[in-house]
Amino acid sequence: xxxxxxxxxxxLEEYEAAFSDRTVMTLFFNAAEQGKIxxxxxxxxxxxxxxxxxxxxxADVPPISNLWNYTQMGFDLVTFSGGKGIRGPQNAxxxxxxxxxxxxxxxxxxxxxxxxxxxxxxxxxQIVGMVAAVDWFLTQTDAxxxxxxxxxxxxxxxxxxxxxxxxxxxAIPSVAANAVPHLLIRYDQARVKISPVDVAAELRRxxxxxxxxxxxxxxxxxxxxxxxxxIVVGVWMLESGEDLIVARRLxxxxxxxxx
Numbered sequence: 001x002x003x004x005x006x007x008x009x010x011x012l013e014e015y016e017a018a019f020s021d022r023t024v025m026t027l028f029f030n031a032a033e034q035g036k037i038x039x040x041x042x043x044x045x046x047x048x049x050x051x052x053x054x055x056x057x058x059a060d061v062p063p064i065s066n067l068w069n070y071t072q073m074g075f076d077l078v079t080f081s082g083g084k085g086i087r088g089p090q091n092a093x094x095x096x097x098x099x100x101x102x103x104x105x106x107x108x109x110x111x112x113x114x115x116x117x118x119x120x121x122x123x124x125x126q127i128v129g130m131v132a133a134v135d136w137f138l139t140q141t142d143a144x145x146x147x148x149x150x151x152x153x154x155x156x157x158x159x160x161x162x163x164x165x166x167x168x169x170x171a172i173p174s175v176a177a178n179a180v181p182h183l184l185i186r187y188d189q190a191r192v193k194i195s196p197v198d199v200a201a202e203l204r205r206x207x208x209x210x211x212x213x214x215x216x217x218x219x220x221x222x223x224x225x226x227x228x229x230x231i232v233v234g235v236w237m238l239e240s241g242e243d244l245i246v247a248r249r250l251x252x253x254x255x256x257x258x259x
Contacts, residue, residue: 002116009037010035010036012036012037012041015041016045019045019049019051023051025054026042026045026051026054027053027054027055028042028053028054028075029056030056030060030070031060031175031177033175039073039075040074043074043075047074052076052098053075053076053077054075054079055070055075055077055078055079057070057078057079057080057176058079058080059081059085059177059178060080060176060179061084061085061086061137062085062142062180063179064137064138064140064141065142066176071096075097076098076101077095077098077101077105078095078097079096080093080094082094082126082129085137085178085180085236087133087136087137088129088130088132089129089133091122091126092122092126092130094134109122110122110123110124145180146181149236152235152238152243153168153170153181153183153233153235155243155244155247156183156233156235156247156250157185158247159248160185160247160250162251163251163254163255164187164188164191165187165188165191166186166187166192166254167185167187168183168185168186169184170184171225173223175222175223177223178222178223178234179223181236182215182224182233182234183232183233183235184224184225184226184230184231184232184233185231185233185250186229191258191259192254194253194257195217195229196217196228197217199212199216199231199253199254203250206249210245210246210249212231212232212233213232213233215230215232216230216232217229217230233246
């Protein structure tokens with residue numbers, strides 16, 4: 001790093017004790033909302049010590065209102081990924097909050113060539129893409145996006161009805177990150193003799209290469225009610241028509257494994 005030291009804390013007591021006259025900022029990982037320190041306590045303690053607090057909310061839109069919810073809550077800086085829910089450039093993002101802190105961060109971007117963040121600069125093409133993505137995102141509605149994601153999940157599930165013992169349902173993670181509809185698929189591995197992890201590997205090796213949600217084959221991952229016998233399909237990153245490609249490949253791999 002560039003000379004700083006991270007102090008990781010899990011409890012409110014540890015957080016209180018971690019402050020010193022050298023503390024310059026606190027960082028809250030927004031997806032850790034089920035941890036032992038809530039957002040309001042994080043802000044309260046930091047501000048009592050006169051220290052700004054930063055919320056890493058990279059994957060935490062939708063809902064669209066999260067773009068302003070956390071700054072209104074009192075966080076001094078909030079960051080969102082340009083990709084993920086906003087659907088913009090993966091190597092760009094948003095930094096929102098106090099102007100003086102954003103001005104300080106901007107000193108590590110173009111046109112300052114001798115700064116710490118030289119290797120992480122965002123080019124003008126990504127900036128234009130980010131602006132376009134934000135413009136698009138703010139024309140959407142939470143209800144409209146959820147309805148479209150559910151339609152995609154339903155279309156995939158409909159193509160898999162012929163697979164013996166297969167059941168499916170749509171679920172939304174119980175945490176802030178990636179809180180959109182996902183398709184959860186289960187089946188009896190005594191009849192369909194392939195594990196979800198192996199299904200993921202087959203799809204990855206295929207053409208086109210398809211990447212399932214990383215919660216596939218894992219217990220209670222990312223706030224989803226998954227387990228070792230669950231395929232998790234994230235539909236919100238798909239382009240129009242790609243849901244049917246995913247459905248076709250899933251059906252091919254699962255049908256081939258039927259005993």
